[in-house]
Amino acid sequence: MTPTLQIFLIISAALFAIGLLAALSRHHAIFILIGIEMMLAAANLNFIAFWRFGPQAPQPVGVMIAIFSIAIAAAEWTVGLAMVIAVYRHFRTTNVDQLNQLKG
Amino acid sequence: MSIIACILVAIFTLAAALAAATLQKLMHAALCFAATFIGIAAFFFLLGAEFVGLVQVFVYIGAVAVLIVFTILLTRRDVDRDRGFKWSGVIVATAVFGGLIWAILNTHPLLIAPPPVQPLTVKQIGNALMTNYVWPLLCVGVLLTAALIGSLILVMEEKR
Numbered sequence: 001m002t003p004t005l006q007i008f009l010i011i012s013a014a015l016f017a018i019g020l021l022a023a024l025s026r027h028h029a030i031f032i033l034i035g036i037e038m039m040l041a042a043a044n045l046n047f048i049a050f051w052r053f054g055p056q057a058p059q060p061v062g063v064m065i066a067i068f069s070i071a072i073a074a075a076e077w078t079v080g081l082a083m084v085i086a087v088y089r090h091f092r093t094t095n096v097d098q099l100n101q102l103k104g
Numbered sequence: 105m106s107i108i109a110c111i112l113v114a115i116f117t118l119a120a121a122l123a124a125a126t127l128q129k130l131m132h133a134a135l136c137f138a139a140t141f142i143g144i145a146a147f148f149f150l151l152g153a154e155f156v157g158l159v160q161v162f163v164y165i166g167a168v169a170v171l172i173v174f175t176i177l178l179t180r181r182d183v184d185r186d187r188g189f190k191w192s193g194v195i196v197a198t199a200v201f202g203g204l205i206w207a208i209l210n211t212h213p214l215l216i217a218p219p220p221v222q223p224l225t226v227k228q229i230g231n232a233l234m235t236n237y238v239w240p241l242l243c244v245g246v247l248l249t250a251a252l253i254g255s256l257i258l259v260m261e262e263k264r
Contacts, residue, residue: 003110008151009208011114015121015144017201022125025193030175031130034137037168038121041144044156052151059232060224066148066156067229068237070163071244075251077168081175082255088179 008049016042029087029094033080040073110150117143130176138169155229 019038026032044066051062088094091101120139127133141164148157233241 003107006208007107007110007114008147010205011118011147013201013204013208014118016204017197018118018121018125020200021193021197023193024196025190026125028130030172030179031125031133034124034133034172037137038124038140041141044160045144045147048148048151048153048156051153056222059236060153060228063153063156063224063229064232064237066153067159068240068244070156070159071248074163074167075248077171078251078255079258081171082258084175085178086258094179 005049005053008045008053012042012045012049015039015045027095027097029084029096029099030081032096033077033084037073037077040069044069110147113143113146113150117147130180131173134169134172134176137172138165141165141169152224155224155226 016039019035019040019042022035022038023032024035026035047062047066047069051060054062084094087099091099093099117140120136120143124133124136124140127136141160145157145160145164148154148160
């Protein structure tokens with residue numbers, strides 16, 4: 001018995017929900033980034049699963065999208081962590097509840 | 105691709121992701137994040153996309169996990185614990201999960217069984233990257249360079 005597409009979709013939905021939970025309920029800025037990254041990984045898993053279970057195209061489109069998505073996520077991490085360090089230098093905290101200087 | 109391996113990897117990945125989302129010690133949560141991405145790479149291997157799995161391991165466990173640990177150590181002066189938990193996040197996440205599951209189970213599946221596995225070679229990926237995808241590849245190169253320079257400018261010490 002081999003797994004079907006639906007199993008992978010359910011797994012990636014669960015991963016997306018856990019990432020959303022981390023992004024919404026954490027106080028630390030780095031872990032909000034980690035939650036966003038889990039949601040992105042769930043999307044990558046969906047791309048690969050649809051590529052595997054869909055009709056075979058002459059070029060591996062799903063794999064290409066996943067590779068580019070990983071590269072863009074790497075760029076996002078460099079800028080995100082640099083922003084966390086810059087914010088920490090300015091406010092001396094990484095707790096997002098205390099970063100309320102722009103709050104109206 | 106057997107269903108037992110798939111379920112075992114799924115349990116490992118989701119448990120590590122839940123630990124990364126809820127553990128209070130920041131360093132333990134960061135290591136659980138690395139374990140989550142090992143599980144996702146295992147999924148890519150199971151699905152026949154070995155190249156993407158290896159890229160995932162190199163980028164996330166090799167570079168991003170180390171960057172996260174360094175950033176936690178650099179910014180750890182007041183807390184190394186994340187206290188308090190917002191329960192509204194749990195409610196929203198559960199609602200989104202329920203909606204996604206409802207949508208998935210109410211959709212007719214595309215195919216019952218996967219088509220016969222044609223191995224995807226690195227040569228195929230390289231050919232695709234150098235022909236149809238050469239313009240996105242150059243754009244990603246420019247984006248990575250710009251992100252690198254931007255992050256260096258962001259963390260540069262201001263001279264007074």
